[in-house]
Amino acid sequence: MPSMTKGRSFQRSGSIKVEVRVGELDIPDDLKHMSTPFSPRIAIIGGGPAGLVLVNVLARNNIAATLYERDAEFSSRAHLGGVLDLHPETGQAAMKGAGVWETFQKNSRPEGEETKILDKDGNVVYHHVPPADNTSPSRPEIDRSLLRKILVDAAPAGSIKFGHAFVSATPVTGTTQWELVFANGHKTVVDLVIGADGARSRVRLLVSDAAIRYVGLTGVEVSMSPDVGAAHKELLARIGSGSAYALDGPKFFAAQINGDGRVRTYAWFHSNDPDVVPSDPAAAIPFVLSHLEGWAPWMRQLIELADPQAVYHRPLYMLPVGHSWKHRAGVTLVGDAMNLMTPFAGQGANIAVWAALQLALKIIGVREGGGGLQEMDGAVAAYEQEIGKRAKEEATVTEVNLNIVLNGEGAKGMAEAFRLIEARTRSTAEV
Numbered sequence: 321m322p323s324m325t326k327g328r329s330f331q332r333s334g335s336i337k338v339e340v341r342v343g344e345l346d347i348p349d350d351l352k353h354m355s356t357p358f359s360p361r362i363a364i365i366g367g368g369p370a371g372l373v374l375v376n377v378l379a380r381n382n383i384a385a386t387l388y389e390r391d392a393e394f395s396s397r398a399h400l401g402g403v404l405d406l407h408p409e410t411g412q413a414a415m416k417g418a419g420v421w422e423t424f425q426k427n428s429r430p431e432g433e434e435t436k437i438l439d440k441d442g443n444v445v446y447h448h449v450p451p452a453d454n455t456s457p458s459r460p461e462i463d464r465s466l467l468r469k470i471l472v473d474a475a476p477a478g479s480i481k482f483g484h485a486f487v488s489a490t491p492v493t494g495t496t497q498w499e500l501v502f503a504n505g506h507k508t509v510v511d512l513v514i515g516a517d518g519a520r521s522r523v524r525l526l527v528s529d530a531a532i533r534y535v536g537l538t539g540v541e542v543s544m545s546p547d548v549g550a551a552h553k554e555l556l557a558r559i560g561s562g563s564a565y566a567l568d569g570p571k572f573f574a575a576q577i578n579g580d581g582r583v584r585t586y587a588w589f590h591s592n593d594p595d596v597v598p599s600d601p602a603a604a605i606p607f608v609l610s611h612l613e614g615w616a617p618w619m620r621q622l623i624e625l626a627d628p629q630a631v632y633h634r635p636l637y638m639l640p641v642g643h644s645w646k647h648r649a650g651v652t653l654v655g656d657a658m659n660l661m662t663p664f665a666g667q668g669a670n671i672a673v674w675a676a677l678q679l680a681l682k683i684i685g686v687r688e689g690g691g692g693l694q695e696m697d698g699a700v701a702a703y704e705q706e707i708g709k710r711a712k713e714e715a716t717v718t719e720v721n722l723n724i725v726l727n728g729e730g731a732k733g734m735a736e737a738f739r740l741i742e743a744r745t746r747s748t749a750e751v
């Protein structure tokens with residue numbers, strides 16, 4: 321177990337030299353040999369896309385960090401999560417920064433960018449097919465679980481600790497350090513704790529009293545196993561190579577081809593009660609179908625044929641658009657913990673990994689500039705300002721799309737929004 325106990329001196333603001341006796345320090349095995357003058361103790365809480373990109377970018381730049389994930393092991397949520405399309409200027413930039421670009425390219429599916437928007441009868445009102453010659457910015461799709469695996473495999477041995485659910489953090493008196501406590505009894509003291517712990521972030525409680533808000537749409541994520549999909553090729557043909565979205569009233573249906581052969585389907589509808597869907601899968605499926613009365617038979621069939629072992633409830637929540645907080649030394653947030661938004665503009669993971677890259681670059685910049693902990697704190701505060709602005713822009717676009725669903729503007733309304741996003745992407749790429 322890579323842990324040790326030692327005392328360290330830090331030169332802090334006002335030139336007061338503080339001698340701190342710290343508790344256990346976790347240093348990944350691969351990074352133990354490094355002894356740079358700038359060696360902050362960094363804990364990342366959460367091993368979603370944001371936390372995993374962060375730990376990789378830091379490690380590639382010889383800055384040790386330990387990532388704590390509450391899942392018992394990598395495979396704890398094997399069938400969960402669909403595909404993510406990573407955008408060139410955000411998601412793909414983060415893959416490059418994390419050193420996994422080539423592996424990402426090998427495992428992603430450019431053809432998965434194909435997108436259809438349909439009405440409930442299956443009439444196509446928008447169809448985007450990625451150009452074969454790559455003349456427009458490509459947004460290849462990758463299975464979420466595969467992306468996670470690539471990033472876990474790339475991280476230094478020992479830098480990711482599964483089975484560590486973060487419980488609380490207490491300031492260490494007279495310092496800006498935090499003592500972290502985990503559900504398994506593990507404790508550690510760090511200079512910086514980064515909350516990459518998603519929508520219901522516990523780290524967020526250290527800096528912000530903002531609460532996530534239920535947006536009024538609930539539903540399920542289901543998936544058809546690959547063998548069932550193979551026996552129903554006509555359903556796959558309806559979807560195409562990527563994703564098909566259907567809207568009617570305040571209802572949103574999404575079906576997507578995954579790289580592992582699963583066909584994943586989401587169905588959301590308006591309800592004041594986020595937990596209205598029965599917890600028993602055998603009851604949940606007919607309940608959801610009752611909200612899709614009169615919808616195209618092939619759409620209903622994607623739900624009827626779902627694997628009962630892989631039915632997940634998906635009520636949708638968001639943080640206030642432009643969520644921000646007064647900077648607090650030694651703690652920050654990244655990804656959904658900072659700016660949870662609904663999935664209707666496909667931006668959450670892209671902004672999450674891009675923010676992780678930016679935060680890592682800020683920390684690396686401190687080391688390169690010969691700075692110490694005080695400078696790191698300033699750099700983290702600057703990160704919060706910059707990412708806050710960018711995340712607000714994407715959350716605003718996402719909220720517009722959410723309102724298209726909630727207001728029942730249907731397939732035509734969403735198609736119009738997609739065309740605007742497409743035009744915006746093109747103009748950004750042309751600059």
Ligand SMILES: Cc1cc2nc3c(=O)[nH]c(=O)nc-3n(C[C@H](O)[C@H](O)[C@H](O)COP(=O)(O)OP(=O)(O)OC[C@H]3O[C@@H](n4cnc5c(N)ncnc54)[C@H](O)[C@@H]3O)c2cc1C
Pocket residue numbers: 365366367368369370371388389390391403404405484485486487516517518519520521522541586634654655656657662663666667668669670671672
């Ligand atoms: C249905 C759906 C579809 C989506 N589609 C897209 C899309 O197409 N494109 C896109 O860009 N975005 C999409 N998103 C958004 C995207 O999933 C999120 O923005 C992204 O996963 C955020 O990454 P993250 O690392 O910040 O958080 P998460 O992915 O939520 O990861 C958080 C991690 O923290 C761990 N954790 C939580 N609490 C603790 C704790 N106390 N201690 C230790 N570990 C903890 C969790 O187990 C988890 O592994 C979608 C979201 C949903 C719900």
